[in-house]
Amino acid sequence: MFRISTNMPNDDMQFRLRRQEEQLANIQAKIAGQTKFNNLRDDPLAASHAVRYDSYLARLNRFEKNALYAEDRFNQTDAYLRQANDILQRIREIAVQGANGIYMREDMRAMGIEVNELMKELTSIANAVGPDGTRIFSGDKALSEPFRLIEGRVEGGEETLVTAVEYRGAGATRKTETGDRIYINLDISGGEAFWAEKMQIFSSVDATNYQVPQRSSFFIDGVEITVNPGENLAGIVDKINDSSAPVKAYIEPDTRALVLEGTNAHIIRLEDREGTTVLQDLGMIDSNAETDAPNWNPSAKVFGGSVFDMVMQVRDALYQGDSTIAGGAGIGGMDLALANVQARLTDIGSRAERAESTWRRINAEIPAVTSAYGREASLDFATASLDLSMFDFAHKATLQTAAKILPRTLLDFLR
DSSP states (O other), rough: OOOOOOHHHHHHHHHHHHHHHHHHHHHHHOOOOOOOOGGGGGGGGHHHHHHHHHHHHHHHHHHHHHHHHHHHHHHHHHHHHHHHHHHHHHHHHHHHHHHHSSSSSHHHHHHHHHHHHHHHHHHHHHHHHHHHSSSSTOTTTSSSSEEEEEEEEOOOOOOOOEEEEEEEEOOOEEEEEEEETEEEOOOHHHHHTBOOOOOEEEEOOOTOOOOSSEHHHHHETEEEEOOOTTTOOHHHHHHHHSSSEEEEEEEEETTOOOOEEEEESSSOEEEEEETTOHHHTSSSBTSSSSSSSSSSTTTTTOOOBBBHHHHHHHHHHHHHTTTHHIIIIHHHHHHHHHHHHHHHHHHHHHHHOOOOOOOOHHHHHHHHHHHHHHHHOOHHHHHHHHHHHHHHHHHHHHHHHHHHHSSOOOOHHHH
């Protein structure tokens, strides 16, 4: 009796059919995913290019959103600074009016009341909250109120008036990335926008024999300055002056102490790096105070007033009926306040222009990168449709042919 075996032709036919089914599944997956390759091995070179383009495109989309956020932030800051500028202009007009010397004491007192109310509105602007819920002028303390009003009695006034406006914000060190390792500063802190005079800090510690005990560093307005063991006060002064911090340092001739002076109107922020005490040793900051300004040593002499100090100077002169102070120091202080606010307006306008220019550049670059990605990864649907039809026809033809040419099985002989 003969043994009948059909394994070889069956296995061969099944192998070929599975290859065709795999080709069909592969082209169908490409059409469904609209991509040229399902696996990196389909086209390694195109896949490597596509991965890089896709990664860069994702970064561009993020940079575009960052640039738009920065532009919106700058526009909000600009709007509030313009309101502050208008209020300061009005206060200066009142100071000029009160300096004429033709008004009665009651008239000048009424002017002082108006100035006091305008100062409250100015404080509201300085404490403004943006649409994202953060304070516009709080710097890094984005959720904290940067300025706090303190009210009491002043000479010549019977009502409760503003006696001080304390700054409780932090430095403006927030940045947003608008390109690979390209950053734009997002904020202007209240200690910058609402300051009027160049600040000076005079230490009272004689540092003639001072030497840095160990490698240390400290921060001035967010700029890190590193000093080495054995450096004396003169070396520290040189390091400060060579840094990008907006201050200049020198040694006071009489007391041989360190003096810092701002190069523009802003509140100077000082901080020792954790574990070091250079600024504390030099008598500039208080070891028990918070790191955010004001944290100066109680024995240090600090000069340089805020915009609110200038406004209170005008108000107090009007309340006291002193047209000389109103027209002299009062107007002079308002000029300083206005000059700083207008300088900050120029700065924020420049940043807004840069953010808009960056957005336009990125917005034009995204289609080009998308096109390059498409050339490497996108599927040619005409070719894919033709391949699908060809594979489908070949598969059906193979099935029909197999049904005719495969030898009979054992079951055929048992019937």
